[in-house]
Amino acid sequence: MKIALLLVSLFLPISALADLVLIAHIHAPVDRISRDEAINIYMGRLRRFPSGESVQPVDGPAKAQFYRLLVNKELADINAYWARLVFSGRTSPPRSFEQNQAVLDYVSANPDAIGYVERTELNAKVKVILDMEH
Amino acid sequence: MHRCLRPNVNHSENYREALGNALVIALVLSALISQAAAADDSLPGLKLHAFGTGALNYVASGNADFVRDLSQPDGARGGQWTGKIDSLVGGQVNIQLSEHFEIVGQAVSRHRFDDSFTPELTWAFLKYSPLTNLDIRGGRIGTDFYMRSDSRLVGYSNLTIRPSVDYYGGLPHQYIDGMDGAMTFELGEGLLRSKVFAGISPEKFPLENSEPWNISGSRVFGGSLDYQWRSWQFRFGYAEIHHERDLPGSFAQLMTVLSTVPGTASQAALNALRVGETASQHYSMGVIYDEGPLQVQLMVSGVTSDSAFFQDAVCGYFLTGYRIGEFTPFAGLSWSKSTPDTLQSTRVPALDAAIVNTIGRTETNQHTFTLGVRWDFHPGMDLKLQWDAIQGDTNSLYNYRWEQADWDGRMQVLNMAFDFAF
Numbered sequence: 165m166k167i168a169l170l171l172v173s174l175f176l177p178i179s180a181l182a183d184l185v186l187i188a189h190i191h192a193p194v195d196r197i198s199r200d201e202a203i204n205i206y207m208g209r210l211r212r213f214p215s216g217e218s219v220q221p222v223d224g225p226a227k228a229q230f231y232r233l234l235v236n237k238e239l240a241d242i243n244a245y246w247a248r249l250v251f252s253g254r255t256s257p258p259r260s261f262e263q264n265q266a267v268l269d270y271v272s273a274n275p276d277a278i279g280y281v282e283r284t285e286l287n288a289k290v291k292v293i294l295d296m297e298h
Numbered sequence: 299m300h301r302c303l304r305p306n307v308n309h310s311e312n313y314r315e316a317l318g319n320a321l322v323i324a325l326v327l328s329a330l331i332s333q334a335a336a337a338d339d340s341l342p343g344l345k346l347h348a349f350g351t352g353a354l355n356y357v358a359s360g361n362a363d364f365v366r367d368l369s370q371p372d373g374a375r376g377g378q379w380t381g382k383i384d385s386l387v388g389g390q391v392n393i394q395l396s397e398h399f400e401i402v403g404q405a406v407s408r409h410r411f412d413d414s415f416t417p418e419l420t421w422a423f424l425k426y427s428p429l430t431n432l433d434i435r436g437g438r439i440g441t442d443f444y445m446r447s448d449s450r451l452v453g454y455s456n457l458t459i460r461p462s463v464d465y466y467g468g469l470p471h472q473y474i475d476g477m478d479g480a481m482t483f484e485l486g487e488g489l490l491r492s493k494v495f496a497g498i499s500p501e502k503f504p505l506e507n508s509e510p511w512n513i514s515g516s517r518v519f520g521g522s523l524d525y526q527w528r529s530w531q532f533r534f535g536y537a538e539i540h541h542e543r544d545l546p547g548s549f550a551q552l553m554t555v556l557s558t559v560p561g562t563a564s565q566a567a568l569n570a571l572r573v574g575e576t577a578s579q580h581y582s583m584g585v586i587y588d589e590g591p592l593q594v595q596l597m598v599s600g601v602t603s604d605s606a607f608f609q610d611a612v613c614g615y616f617l618t619g620y621r622i623g624e625f626t627p628f629a630g631l632s633w634s635k636s637t638p639d640t641l642q643s644t645r646v647p648a649l650d651a652a653i654v655n656t657i658g659r660t661e662t663n664q665h666t667f668t669l670g671v672r673w674d675f676h677p678g679m680d681l682k683l684q685w686d687a688i689q690g691d692t693n694s695l696y697n698y699r700w701e702q703a704d705w706d707g708r709m710q711v712l713n714m715a716f717d718f719a720f
Contacts, residue, residue, distance in 0.1 A: 204489060209489055210431060210484070212430035236590040238674075240621075240674035240677070241621070243454075245455070247452050248446070248449045251347065251404065251455070252452075253425070253435065253439070254433075
């Protein structure tokens with residue numbers, strides 16, 4: 165399996181295989197969450213940490229790769245999914261930022277926020293709560 | 299007999315103008331929404347959204363009017379083009395008042411019961427979220443009888459151009475004025491979402507050679523259980539409608555005649571047919587598998603009614619699609635089958651025939667093959683091509699309008715559509 169992924173990676177741009185991590189505020193009430201819990205939060209099914217506190221997910225510039233890793237879906241599928249939830253008044257999609265730095269700034273300033281950035285961009289005000297494995 | 303039950307609508311040719319206006323509104327709205335979205339940061343609690351569909355349908359064969367659902371008074375028949383079956387535009391505003399309160403309003407312009415595109419308020423509610431897993435909404439809310447029925451109008455969120463007519467076509471109810479509450483629980487490795495709703499319908503539905511059937515005041519309530527586990531979603535639902543009043547037009551005339559004919563059989567028929575102060579029950583279940591490029595949907599519902607006028611029916615559909623790059627080809631099979639009640643003879647042949655014909659108006663016995671492709675050519679936009687082939691019998695009337703004398707229950711429809719959602 166790893167060999168297959170390696171072969172595939174040879175034909176993809178480097179940016180498409182960035183080492184993404186899901187991050188939370190350094191004082192967030194959890195240290196790790198599971199992939200299923202991340203799916204529930206990002207897909208608007210149940211927006212709370214496993215410990216029960218409310219959580220606000222945000223999207224970043226690596227949105228396409230993140231959702232491919234999280235739910236194996238293309239952005240067009242994600243957009244269609246959110247259209248259904250938004251126009252039935254159920255919930256809103258994550259707030260979106262165009263720069264990784266903006267994601268870091270937002271998560272650093274909000275203990276209830278989570279976001280995703282490349283591992284190389286981490287700072288001391290956030291912690292990794294899930295490795296987005298390829 | 300079916301002809302005397304036709305909708306009493308003014309068949310103006312102005313619908314093209316109305317459709318054109320709707321599409322112009324859609325484009326203007328899109329531009330405004332884009333600008334508003336760009337300025338969103340200045341008003342973080344305010345969000346504007348829009349969605350719409352511009353569609354063109356060609357009914358290749360079939361001598362009855364093909365309609366999207368029973369909220370439409372007419373559509374197009376064999377050899378005719380139309381854009382009014384699926385074209386619509388909607389705008390929505392979300393105002394986040396605080397962490398726990400949100401206001402949502404949505405208006406939609408679509409081909410509706412009075413043959414116009416007059417915008418309707420489809421959603422207008424205050425949402426209160428006292429807990430992270432509890433939402434309570436009060437105001438005007440979309441009907442959630444069947445899985446995904448509260449987002450039927452949002453073409454961009456669906457694989458096909460329109461939700462299955464066999465499955466959703468007999469469900470013209472779009473919204474109620476009332477309340478709903480939804481609570482989500484962790485159960486096993488998945489999530490269980492339970493929902494209840496109750497309210498009063500404010501809607502009208504087109505009828506045959508009469509004013510629309512005003513169902514306002516009819517009480518509606520129900521609930522559903524959704525279980526989401528990884529790529530699977532299961533749902534069981536129940537909804538009940540307590541009809542406030544009888545239908546007008548030929549139905550009312552028949553009831554008047556029955557009330558004047560002496561005899562227990564005619565009185566029994568009168569009581570059996572009466573719709574006012576009776577209830578209809580909708581049972582439904584659905585399964586969705588959505589993993590990577592593959593999505594599969596299977597839904598089945600049963601409808602029963604206290605009134606003999608509405609035939610009990612079983613409907614369902616199976617739909618699957620597989621994404622290949624920007625394209626998602628899809629294929630589906632849907633069906634609807636009803637069972638008529640047989641009433642005791644009134645011993646007046648003409649009256650018996652009228653009763654049979656009236657009950658026959660709600661008969662359905664057909665299945666539909668659907669093939670198509672969705673092209674996601676731009677974020678928030680898609681183009682779709684779709685072919686529907688309906689195979690039914692001559693008595694399959696419920697999901698159509700304006701059946702001709704030679705209606706044979708078979709129809710082919712070619713469709714193309716542009717959807718957007720921002």
